[in-house]
Amino acid sequence: MVTKQIKKLKAYIDEIKASPVKVWEIPLGNKVKKDKYYAMASHVYLSDKLGISKAALQGATSAAHSYVPLMNELNEILISEGILIEGTISSALELRRTVMIWWKSLSDEEKFDLETHGNSISFNKYIKNWRGGKDYEIINELAEQLNNELIVLGALRGDYIPVKEREQLRDKEFIPKQKATAQRWRDLELISLESVEDLLAPDSSDEPFVQIKQLAAHIRASYSAKSSKNNFRDAYNHLCKFLLKNNIATTSFLKDILNEYLLVRFNQDYIIPLMDNEEMSPATAPSIISAVRIILKRAKSLKGLGFHGFIDVEMAVKGRVTESYKPYIKQERDDINNAIHESIEETIELLSPYTKVGSGIYPLDNRGHLLLGLATIENARFLFENNLNCSPVYYHTAKTNEEKGFLKIVGKLDVGLHEIYKSWGVLSVVDANVIAPFVFRLAQITGMNAEPIFDLNVDDLVLSHEITGKPCLRYWKERSTGEKELHLDLFEAKLQWLSKKQSVEVQKIFEGVVNLTANIRKDAHNSIKGRLFIFKSSGQKTYGEIKSFSELKNTTSIYSNFVSRHSLQNAAGKPLKFSISRFRPTFVSEMLEAGVSIREIQLMLGHSNIETTMNYLDKLDFNRIARAKLNEALTRIHKRTIVPANDNSQSSDFLENPDRIIFSTPLGGCANIFSPPDFIRSMSSYNQGQACSQYNKCLSCENVMITVDKLPMLFAMQRDYELLMQRNRIMDTPYGYVIEENLALLDEMLNPKKSDFSIGDLEHAKRLSVFEETAIVDGVTA
Structure with missing residues (x-):
């Protein structure tokens, strides 16, 4: 049989030698073991055409010594005909081959x-x-x-000048301007850029947003390819147009331009509309987004800037992305949740010890060849249980006759090797698709973005923080100098605070992944050994390499595999647009639907300022139900605190405090400051209709003892009073006077110029106040 197939291959090669033009008919495939050439004759095509197994053509059988020389001879013909070219990948050569076949098929008239x-x-x-x-x-x-x-044939003009060049010729100053612009970029590339002190002063509108341009130029300097340099120039130009569209002054400082939503808004409000209007091609958009992303990442490492991060966006290489940052709808959430749980449970089950079934018989003769009629799945399992020590074996690792015989049987079956292992309850490979559901689960329950999740280490889960006592996940940040990772302190590091319920689920994920990756972790490189999400690559080029999710350049295939494996669909019945980026707005949407307060959402999202959270709710595209919940909550809050504009009667209803507005002090809370007890009413200092004359007076009393440990709560009170003044018309009500009075008292204690406390104590307390909740006005800040 083998001799017959070899003769068939040799006859085919002889036929091509007789008529070399026929070699153009052979499609090209990727070459696994690359030398000078990255492509070769397609094994799939030759297998189908000649009826020879792919394994034989690849030299993976015992008859390799017969096939390999013939395949080398065929590839030499491809080289001599100019079809295979040194250092060129198969996809480029295959497209070139297709074009040449088409071109040669045309007559001069058709051309x-x-x-x-x-x-x-x-x-x-x-x-x-x-x-x-x-x-x-x-x-x-x-x-x-x-x-x-075609120019030679006369079908195209030889003296044609492109429109753009024609316009340039009309402008006699174009060339000098172009040279001056190019020289300016080169000059900016040479400027050292380590801290904000190195940034140029944005004092001229002739060079808009010069500090962003300086960042882009600094990055350009590390690239040699002209196309890469142009990407950053184009990204700067588009970013300028976006900022001008949003009325940002061209002389703005970098610190006033950057914020965590910049890339999201740039994508949603600028890039996508350009693609919708066909003013930017879907092939160009990812390059622009990628360049802006790199500029923002470089800004993060700029010392003294105080820019700690941004919400990332993902854009497919082909087609535009319009749903990447929309929350999943209810049905989608349910389907995704079921798929994630099903995948995780299935994987955890595969970690259980293998149970032998004792089926089949030994199917090999004394030379290791398969006996006739014994190539069955049962006999393959016999070899697995009795000769392979119940351990997976792969095509590139098989050495013994039993290992090779096992794989020969599997190769004759319609089921893939990994599917057979899986059906037996054996986890054959811990690749990215196996780990991915754990990544998705973490994003699902925390709302974290992809980048900080990918960068997590195995010890980044803190069940009880040393300062706050709250469970949290730590983000880690690399030094800009490229040294080993540095764990920053509480206020400089990024922390994802968790509820108790969340921490239980996160702990399960950590424990599951650590257990799942135990065997491959010991062989991982030291640089990624501590990463939580690592995997063993099953890719053709990188098979067996242990990698971290943070090393992945493209997660599109992982998302599409997950969608395909679980048949996930959107409301229209089409494949779901699935990505980690959609979990964050979905997370917020679910909290809003559950009636979670804005203050809690702020804590869960890791925002140090509630204004940031409000902006996040306002800017991201939430679904109809989430918006309705938000409006309902805000309406309820406003009803409690706002006096209608047309109410000129100064109603005294507030004296009864029907809404139970509670003002608090560090010592306790007053249920109604306008209705004090009789012994206060009888005092000469009390005026009917005004707040209790003794409310909060302990803060101004000369005998009161305010200790350092009380300062965080006082700062929290000051913060929430100021927030009330910004967001409500409560200052138009009688409560406004109380707020002003309390702010004046707090200023005496917390203002470094007036306070008896040290600046260090005050700064430390202000930082800790982020974690304090005051409930100054019930329902507003709680």
């Missing part, structure tokens, strides 16, 4: 009739995937060659 645009052939009208191939230099060279042939 004259080809559609053209801008004195160039409209290749995309005739060649599938032409647009994607334009990124390959070899394809651009081919296009130029074919256009030149």
